[in-house]
Amino acid sequence: MPAREVITIDDPADPRLADYANLTDADLRDRERLGLQPAFIAEGEPVVRHLINSRFPVRSVLISPDKRGRLDDLASSLPEDCPLYLASPAVIRGIVGFPFHRGVLACGSRLPNPEPLALAASCRALVICEDLCNPDNVGAVFRNLSALGGSGCGVLLSPRCCDPLYRKAIRVSMGHALRIPFATLHPWPDGITALRDLGFQLIALGLTPRSRPLRDLDPAGFARPALLVGSEGPGLTESAIAAADLCARIPMAPGADSLNVAVALGVALAHLVTPR
Numbered sequence: 001m002p003a004r005e006v007i008t009i010d011d012p013a014d015p016r017l018a019d020y021a022n023l024t025d026a027d028l029r030d031r032e033r034l035g036l037q038p039a040f041i042a043e044g045e046p047v048v049r050h051l052i053n054s055r056f057p058v059r060s061v062l063i064s065p066d067k068r069g070r071l072d073d074l075a076s077s078l079p080e081d082c083p084l085y086l087a088s089p090a091v092i093r094g095i096v097g098f099p100f101h102r103g104v105l106a107c108g109s110r111l112p113n114p115e116p117l118a119l120a121a122s123c124r125a126l127v128i129c130e131d132l133c134n135p136d137n138v139g140a141v142f143r144n145l146s147a148l149g150g151s152g153c154g155v156l157l158s159p160r161c162c163d164p165l166y167r168k169a170i171r172v173s174m175g176h177a178l179r180i181p182f183a184t185l186h187p188w189p190d191g192i193t194a195l196r197d198l199g200f201q202l203i204a205l206g207l208t209p210r211s212r213p214l215r216d217l218d219p220a221g222f223a224r225p226a227l228l229v230g231s232e233g234p235g236l237t238e239s240a241i242a243a244a245d246l247c248a249r250i251p252m253a254p255g256a257d258s259l260n261v262a263v264a265l266g267v268a269l270a271h272l273v274t275p276r
Helices: 015-020 025-029 045-052 072-076 089-096 116-121 135-148 167-172 190-198 238-243 261-272
Strands: 006-008 039-043 058-063 084-086 104-109 125-129 153-157 182-184 201-205 225-229 246-249
Touching: 015 039, 015 058, 015 089, 015 104, 025 039, 039 045, 039 167, 045 058, 045 072, 045 104, 116 153, 116 182, 116 190, 125 135, 125 190, 125 261, 135 153, 135 167, 135 261, 190 201, 190 238, 201 238, 201 261, 225 238, 225 261
Parallel strands: 006 084, 058 084, 125 153, 125 225, 153 182, 201 225, 201 246
Antiparallel strands: 039 104, 058 104
């Protein structure tokens, strides 16, 4: 390890690890009512590396002994005032309250989200999520957008969406929820139409009578696409669809019900957005 202090923790009740101790995502987010900085947890080495290289401050890192020899560069990239804790798997399990096998955890501090229209103005493509409550789907949205869009892309969320900084959402995103900018769009759904004034073409993905096959849309005609996706099952609400410029569907085999929202989004991104 580099020449910095590594603090060994033997007691799961050690107060220095209170950030990790059996706290739910909601508890971590709601710390402001206790006069504390709202926080979130990053889980696994790739995700922790994304956190270190993100805009979010790193409060601390907790590793198990089997990861110690591989994390020299990770430790050297941490701020000097960021503590690095070492604990056995049994102690970590006692601290976090669930079986943990990835060997690396980190706690990050939340920052205020960007103003949604300011975020949109800085983007060349957007994904707009309505009421995605499943953290797996929210995380997959960010992973898809990072891979198939890349730089210059952002995510806008309806107020009832799952928080992208929930531990599972970050993990499923492979850390890209820490890199892709996001904001909550208010008012909903009326705020969607304001994106048109910024030059976005609003494309709702859904199975409606007026939906056009995705393959019929010429990508060259969509310089600034904004893709609207809805929750599993009900899909986009009628009001969100009404706010879009057009609806698109992905042709499927006879008898097929639908695609998972993250899969459908990936297909649409690959067709309409050029990765950069």
